[in-house]
Amino acid sequence: MNFYFEAAKIIDRLNAKQGSVKSLLNTLPEKSRKRTAALVIETLKYKRALEQVISAANLLKDEKKITSQSLALVLVHDLLLSGSIQAGDGPVKQAILRHKTRLRSEWQRVKIKRGAKTDAELAQVDDVQSQAAQIPRYVRVNSLKWSIDEAVMAFQKSGFDLGNPRDGRYFARDAHIENLLLFPRQAQLTDTPEFSDGRLIIQDKASCFPAIVLGPPAHPGCVIIDATAAPGNKTSHLSALMGNQGKIFALERDRKRYGTLKTMLARAGCGNVEALNLDFLSTNPNDEKYARVTHILLDPSCSGSGIVNRMDHLVESESESSSVAHAERLAKLAAFQLQMIRHAMKFPAVVKIVYSTCSIHPEENEQVVSAALRSTEAAASGFRLAPRTTVLPAWSRRGKPGILCDADTAAVVRCSPEDLTNGFFVSCFIRPFGTLSDMRVETTVAGHDNAPGLQSGATSAEEEDT
Numbered sequence: 001m002n003f004y005f006e007a008a009k010i011i012d013r014l015n016a017k018q019g020s021v022k023s024l025l026n027t028l029p030e031k032s033r034k035r036t037a038a039l040v041i042e043t044l045k046y047k048r049a050l051e052q053v054i055s056a057a058n059l060l061k062d063e064k065k066i067t068s069q070s071l072a073l074v075l076v077h078d079l080l081l082s083g084s085i086q087a088g089d090g091p092v093k094q095a096i097l098r099h100k101t102r103l104r105s106e107w108q109r110v111k112i113k114r115g116a117k118t119d120a121e122l123a124q125v126d127d128v129q130s131q132a133a134q135i136p137r138y139v140r141v142n143s144l145k146w147s148i149d150e151a152v153m154a155f156q157k158s159g160f161d162l163g164n165p166r167d168g169r170y171f172a173r174d175a176h177i178e179n180l181l182l183f184p185r186q187a188q189l190t191d192t193p194e195f196s197d198g199r200l201i202i203q204d205k206a207s208c209f210p211a212i213v214l215g216p217p218a219h220p221g222c223v224i225i226d227a228t229a230a231p232g233n234k235t236s237h238l239s240a241l242m243g244n245q246g247k248i249f250a251l252e253r254d255r256k257r258y259g260t261l262k263t264m265l266a267r268a269g270c271g272n273v274e275a276l277n278l279d280f281l282s283t284n285p286n287d288e289k290y291a292r293v294t295h296i297l298l299d300p301s302c303s304g305s306g307i308v309n310r311m312d313h314l315v316e317s318e319s320e321s322s323s324v325a326h327a328e329r330l331a332k333l334a335a336f337q338l339q340m341i342r343h344a345m346k347f348p349a350v351v352k353i354v355y356s357t358c359s360i361h362p363e364e365n366e367q368v369v370s371a372a373l374r375s376t377e378a379a380a381s382g383f384r385l386a387p388r389t390t391v392l393p394a395w396s397r398r399g400k401p402g403i404l405c406d407a408d409t410a411a412v413v414r415c416s417p418e419d420l421t422n423g424f425f426v427s428c429f430i431r432p433f434g435t436l437s438d439m440r441v442e443t444t445v446a447g448h449d450n451a452p453g454l455q456s457g458a459t460s461a462e463e464e465d466t
């Protein structure tokens with residue numbers, strides 16, 4: 001049992017900020033160091049989940065022999081994750097074993113709540129959440145109104161230091177997205193004219209990917225739909241990539257959010273956008289108005305489980321305490337998301353559809369894509385996934401394996417707080433060239449390949465990832 005007291009003491013000292021993990025583990029007697037260190041490290045990996053389980057089981061309230069939270073953590077860790085407590089049958093061990101059934105069922109509940117199928121996945125979720133605090137604040141320079149060079153100069157003039165992360169007022173250009181700047185999380189930014197007049201837009205890095213992957217050509221004849229547009233960050237990004245040329249139908253079914261969309265588009269100077277307060281599913285794909293639409297962006301409502309703040313909410317939420325309610329909600333969202341993709345595939349001239357979510361759940365991502373590929377609309381129109389080589393090829397985080405075939409898993413993109421972004425998913429459907437006029441295809445491919453930020457960014461992403 002000493003070994004557990006020793007490990008608990010290290011965790012207490014860590015909580016009291018008496019040293020780093022490494023330095024405190026070095027204070028352990030050499031003969032027990034390896035074993036105790038392994039227990040401390042493994043316990044820390046699952047700390048958040050274990051804390052929830054201990055609290056839900058009322059362990060510390062009911063068992064006075066468990067004298068501290070840290071002791072409970074290491075003992076419950078071994079019970080749940082190593083299968084048994086490595087000690088003789090004393091009163092402390094008995095105190096834990098009295099709660100064995102409850103602790104095990106609470107453990108399963110925590111896993112379900114966090115969408116983790118295995119213990120290892122649960123550790124990853126916790127890890128991701130602690131990394132979330134590291135995500136920078138991203139600011140997109142709206143190229144319709146300002147250049148990146150002008151923005152950099154303005155920030156430098158106001159006291160920000162380009163590229164020196166040691167300085168609290170540092171900022172940097174993003175390695176992958178051409179017009180994106182990043183700032184420390186705590187930087188106070190938005191209260192300046194550049195934000196209120198639409199030169200700068202707060203937009204997470206991952207949320208810049210869909211417009212880049214869609215890559216609409218900057219061409220006066222280009223017509224596209226942003227099917228789920230409010231508040232309009234991706235619409236204004238598309239407008240900027242198109243250089244305010246061609247036409248974007250920006251649809252939003254919610255009246256209030258449609259109002260926000262219009263305000264945002266006016267502020268960002270998007271002159272090529274027609275905002276429509278419409279349900280995309282109510283549109284007639286054969287309407288003359290949409291006859292020349294070649295690209296569709298679908299960023300529909302989702303669980304939002306990838307958004308860092310909401311991730312915390314998901315973990316704590318009591319309203320989703322039952323796995324059934326959680327699964328039902330995801331199934332409902334997935335059915336709607338699939339319907340949106342199938343509807344988009346019906347537009348006669350469309351050659352490219354980008355489907356994205358800010359969800360981490362495969363149910364809303366790979367599984368929806370898989371169902372869309374097997375749909376009658378895909379069979380009729382010939383839509384398939386664009387290969388990895390054309391979808392942010394150097395971004396190393398790809399789809400969750402085991403749902404799509406290997407090539408399609410590689411063809412979709414995931415983002416995670418480990419990449420210093422929110423959790424996000426992007427997929428890109430294309431219609432094979434044979435079914436289209438050469439003219440249209442050439443324009444599309446050129447538009448995609450030339451999307452700003454992709455070429456230079458691609459190389460550095462690969463370098464970074466390897």
Ligand SMILES: C[S@@+](CC[C@H](N)C(=O)[O-])C[C@H]1O[C@@H](n2cnc3c(N)ncnc32)[C@H](O)[C@@H]1O
Nearest residue numbers: 228229230231232233234252253279280299301
């Ligand atoms: C995830 S948000 C879109 C965010 C937006 N793309 C951006 O980057 O600013 C989804 C939006 O789609 C709208 N929406 C959901 N279903 C829709 C539908 N069938 N037709 C049009 N808009 C829809 C929602 O009201 C919501 O405003």
